[in-house]
Amino acid sequence: DQQVKQNSPSLSVQEGRISILNCDYTNSMFDYFLWYKKYPAEGPTFLISISSIKDKNEDGRFTVFLNKSAKHLSLHIVPSQPGDSAVYFCAASDGSARQLTFGSGTQLTVLP
Amino acid sequence: EPEVTQTPSHQVTQMGQEVILRCVPISNHLYFYWYRQILGQKVEFLVSFYNNEISEKSEIFDDQFSVERPDGSNFTLKIRSTKLEDSAMYFCASSYLRGGSDEQYFGPGTRLTVT
Numbered sequence: 384d385q386q387v388k389q390n391s392p393s394l395s396v397q398e399g400r401i402s403i404l405n406c407d408y409t410n411s412m413f414d415y416f417l418w419y420k421k422y423p424a425e426g427p428t429f430l431i432s433i434s435s436i437k438d439k440n441e442d443g444r445f446t447v448f449l450n451k452s453a454k455h456l457s458l459h460i461v462p463s464q465p466g467d468s469a470v471y472f473c474a475a476s477d478g479s480a481r482q483l484t485f486g487s488g489t490q491l492t493v494l495p
Numbered sequence: 496e497p498e499v500t501q502t503p504s505h506q507v508t509q510m511g512q513e514v515i516l517r518c519v520p521i522s523n524h525l526y527f528y529w530y531r532q533i534l535g536q537k538v539e540f541l542v543s544f545y546n547n548e549i550s551e552k553s554e555i556f557d558d559q560f561s562v563e564r565p566d567g568s569n570f571t572l573k574i575r576s577t578k579l580e581d582s583a584m585y586f587c588a589s590s591y592l593r594g595g596s597d598e599q600y601f602g603p604g605t606r607l608t609v610t
Contacts (some may be wrong), residue, residue, distance in 0.1 A: 417598060426499070426586050426601035427538065462583060472538065481526060481590070482540035482551055 386410045389486035397494050402460040403487050406410070406473030409454065415474040417483065418447060418458045421470045424446050430471075463493045497521045501587050507548055508607045514596035516572045516605045517588030527587040528569045528599060529562065531555070538586065544570065577609045 384467045393400045396402045404418075414435040419427035433440040433456070440447050446459045460467055473486040500519045508514050508561050524568040542552040544562055561573045570589075574581055584606050588599040 419601070424603075426501075426588075426603045427601060429598045432598055475539075480542050481528070481599075482553065483530075483538075484540070485538040487537050 386413075387473055387484050387486040389471075389489050391472055391489050392487070393492070394489040395458045395492045395494060396463050398465055400465065402458075402463045402493065403436055404458040404460075404471050404473075404491065406458075406486055407454055407474055408456075408458045410475070410477070410484070412477040413484075415476050416447070416449060416456050417474045417476075418445075419474060420467075421472060421488070425471055433469070437445060454490045460491075463491075465493045465495050468493050497523075497548075499587055499589055499600055500508055501602035501605050504603065505606045505608070506522060506552075507610065510579060510609055511576050513527070514574050514577055514607065515548050516574075516587075516607070518570045518572070519568050520570055520587065520589030521591075521600060522568070522572040524589035524591050524600075526550075526590045526599075527564070529572045529592075530584065530588060530601075531583040531588045532604075533580075538564075574607075577607075579609050582607055582609045 400409050417432040418430040421427045423434050431445045431447050433449050438449050449456045470488040470490050472488045474483040476483050502517045514592045527544040530538050532538045540553050542556045543550045563571050584604040586604045587602040590597045590599045
């Protein structure tokens, strides 16, 4: 079951630069998308979400872009900080089912 | 800031034993969830709970699993007879609104080790 895919298991960027994390989905019923950050031995922490009626949502340093035709979303972090180093999960749900379907995660390392 | 709490942080049990994992969701939230993550795998949905009943469950959530909200604050996951393959991190989550625009907030997890 690969309904939500994060094809890059890891990403390294320099402090102050932009981090771009990508996510693809196959289920056209998904209409709500979320990004979570996870540190070791902690639960996922909600970062930002986007509804399928939008193509962009911004919150401080975090921006999520949604391309419905390509079934693709991305998370931009600008500027990246060392404290952003964590595993980032993309998740999706459809309006009728509350369960979240997660991607496999991308380990982001921000180098000082 | 309100947060979801879970106890214990680590539970070791023998195969065939019953375990109960406990969660205290955020107090004004109405929807409650259990997810699990087997080491090296994705976070997987188990069950959602609303208005004192299960609203959705996955194929993983078989007859060995049950959930309960025994009082106004706790939300529990019981595994009746644990198997080796139940070893995983179990995450509780809660959310306020049903529909497409709410977010689920996760607890820190319980690491279950079945020996």
